[in-house]
Amino acid sequence: MKVTEIMDKRSAFSFEVFPPKTDVGMEKLCSEGGVLDQLCTLKPDYISCTYGAGGTNVGKQVPVLDRIKTAGTTPLAHFTCIGNTREGMRDQLKNYLDHGINHILALRGDLPFGWTGTGGDLHYATELVKFVRDEFGDKFTIGVAGSPEGHIACRSIEADISFLKQKQDNGADFIMTQLCWDMDQFRWWMDAIRDAGITLPVDVGIMPVLDAAATINMALSRNGCVMPRALAEIISKHWIFPNPFAPNESEESIKQKKADFKEAGLEYTIKLIDEYRVCGISGIHLYALNKFDDVARLVRESGIKDL
Ligand code: FAD
Secondary structure, eight states: OOHHHHHHHSOEEEEEEOOOSSHHHHHHHHSTTSHHHHHHTTOOSEEEEOOOGGGOSOTTHHHHHHHHHHTTSEEEEEEEOTTOOHHHHHHHHHHHHHTTOOEEEEEOOOOOTTOSSOSSSOOSHHHHHHHHHHHHTTSSEEEEEEOTTOOTTOSOHHHHHHHHHHHHHTTOOEEEEOOOOOHHHHHHHHHHHHHTTOOOOEEEEEOOOOOHHHHHIIIIIIIOOOOOHHHHHHHHHTOOSOOTTOTTOOHHHHHHHHHHHHHHHHHHHHHHHHHHHTTTOSEEEEEOTTOSHHHHHHHHHHTOSOO
């Protein structure tokens, strides 16, 4: 079943994983009884697998997607324009279909450091959506990225929303959002895209707040997200970075702070899920970070799914 058909009926719920860089990582994720099998016990509507940033580490993506399919869940492939020719994209997309993978997230892709463009034949996700529709008709269900705070390099939020509308006009089926912790901004953006004539279902991407360094890195290094006061307070309360006032902090103390941060972060993420669910969205997409226990706790404690 297409994920958009599910979204027509009820809110969808899904996970995101990434292609491991090592054989050990692959074993942990894809082996019998491994993380993917465990995630499937939570009955997600689909599981997506990212496409290596800068076109790297793409090699393991298809085996991961194959494994999602054999585990009994719909696989969704993230796919980018980075370094890809039209011919190369045609081959990769055909290969997805040969593997029974007919859901993609059509992205421009993160530009590798120092690059000023995609280094490929297509420059924007708008063009990629058009390419996939022109070449493959309705064979793919196509998701596209939406940025509630505006993409970090957009010339204005209005321009960004206009390009999102263009993705819809070119044949996109649903929107998956970039990280956004600023709920006032999110609600503003939902109204703004509807005012702009964008009717696509919105699937909200949520990175669980589990680790202070990863949270700061995801928010600030690539996306420039606004960090709300409540989240900044959690990071401050459990500060583990170089601290001139506690230069000799023990390993034990840092370990405890990390554990306390995770507890506070899980609680924060559950409240965030609650807030999103009353904003007229069509799905929650949780970054599983190739782990099971923490996201399983989130699913159970948030009540997002009747298990
Ligand atoms: P676009 O929609 O093409 O937008 C890029 C910029 O160009 C924006 O500033 C936009 O305003 C502007 N723009 C768009 N169209 C036009 C146009 N026609 N003319 C002029 N300007 C235009 N990256 C990866 O490498 N691998 C992944 O697996 C991956 N997964 C992601 C999953 C999600 C849910 C999200 C939200 C992002 C993901 N990314 C991934 C990151 C994404 O590739 C980056 O955010 C990238 O910088 C922009 O991608 P996009 O599809 O939003 O680009």
